Amino acid sequence: VIGLGGRLMGAISQAVPGAQVRPIPSLDLGAPELHAIPRRDDTAGLGVSGAELGLVVDAYVDGAIVGELGPQGEPKIDVALRALQPGGREVDDPEALAASPVATPSGDIVPLSSLADLQERLGPTLIKRIERRRAIVLQVTPPDSIALEEAMRVIRDEVLAPLHEDGTIGGGIDIALSGTAGQLEAAKGRMGDVLLLAVVISLLLLAALFEDFLAPLVVLVTVPLAGGGGVLGLWLVNRYLAPQPLDLMTALGFVILVGVVVNNAILVVDGALARLREGEPLREAVPRAVEARVRPIFMSTATSVAGLLPLVVFPGSGAELYRGVGAIVLGGLVVSTVLTLYVVPSVFTLLWRLRGVR
Incomplete structure (x- = not known):
């Protein structure tokens, strides 16, 4: 166990330059x-x-x-x-x-x-056991320039995978990621549920505000559009700025988008519904609602983009931790804003015609 622990320490230090690896207990054989x-x-x-x-x-x-x-x-x-x-x-x-x-x-x-x-x-000064099995804990602290999830991927692919292949790990020897890394793995598994929950909550809240279940569906059309824009923004950052993995912090950008990009669609749908209640025909109410909301939509988007741009573009210590989420929110916001002015009115007109509104 001690020999494998020392081998892992050396391999992790080489695979993740600048990482601090601290064994618990010490690997020194100083006890007679x-x-x-x-x-x-x-x-x-x-x-x-x-x-x-x-x-x-x-x-x-x-x-x-x-x-x-x-x-x-x-x-x-x-x-x-x-x-x-x-x-x-x-x-x-x-x-x-x-x-x-x-x-x-x-x-x-x-x-x-x-x-x-x-x-x-000479033997170890302390023997640690986890669930009655002898164990050594390697506490790995990656450098600030590497995200935790990226360090986990490197350790899993470049350090642990070769040991599994050559048979070093197995036969009674197990290696598990725990601590913050284990919590991160669990959080990644729940990310899809969190995103779905955000969409459902938004749908129910909008249904209560509009007192209608069809209008929220029109609003939520912007969510997949924003998702595509977020992927595009992340690709552009990887292509032209710096490598940015899709880690947990970056994936949070998609959850944020659900609550941000619907605002523009709400303005359009609410304006169209207000004009329909005033007696305007559908073919006039929707274009006029878009025309009346274009200015505030672009003003709010421009201020949001101006605030997010430094987060994505400017370098600095720790910038890589938030660049991904900034790229996704920025890309999703820009793409959804442009497409909202075309897709949302079209979907609204189609659904209300199916309702028999003219």
Whole structure:
């Protein structure tokens, strides 16, 4: 586990330049350990199993847990079996442990050294376990110039994938992304539901305001138009400014668009409905509503574009985190504004003619 952790640290540092990789616990082997390695032939000849030998070593060193004591339903106290050397002396050095007596099933008493080899080694200062399995946590902090999702993609594709292919990962060794990375994966899985919820809430709210279910459908026609504009804006940023992945922060731009781009369509639909209530024919009410709303629509769009443009164009520390969402909102807003003046009146006229309005 420690060897694989060190290999992953080096691979991540190379794949994500500037990333800080901190192992928890430390990968340094600075704690002295004493390993008792059974000699299979000797233990089998004397009828001592590896588990029994391990129990004896535990009893001599730290005490072997053999049970629990306490009333039912209350916290229990561990019952430990502690073995001492002849004379009541505790085992406090490797030589004393090697000379400690071990009883065999046949009744013979032999020293521990006749059943196992004792080797002094260096081991980890701390052993971490997750769900009862030994684990090492590599805490990766990507540099400010790389989005978290991009760093995750690089680690998954360039570091973990080769280890899966050559069989290093598997056979009892698992690697999982957790912490902020795990939360990000879960959030990505819910992004589609969030977008659908935003559309449904907008539909219900507009239906209540218009007191009609057909008018909100006309308004929401702008949402797919804005989505196409957002994709176009992101493509232009990747093509002419800087690489910008479709990460979670960028995808939030599509959710924002749902509440932004419907404003222009609301102005057109509300104006057309008001003129129809005044008795104007459909063929005159819709064009006049568009004509009356063109100026405020372009004024609001121009101010929004002016505010978003620096977010997309200007460089700087952390700009890559918000450039994507700015590009999507900017592209969706521009495209939907232009198309709203043509598509929304056409759809409105078509649906109201189907209703029998002339």
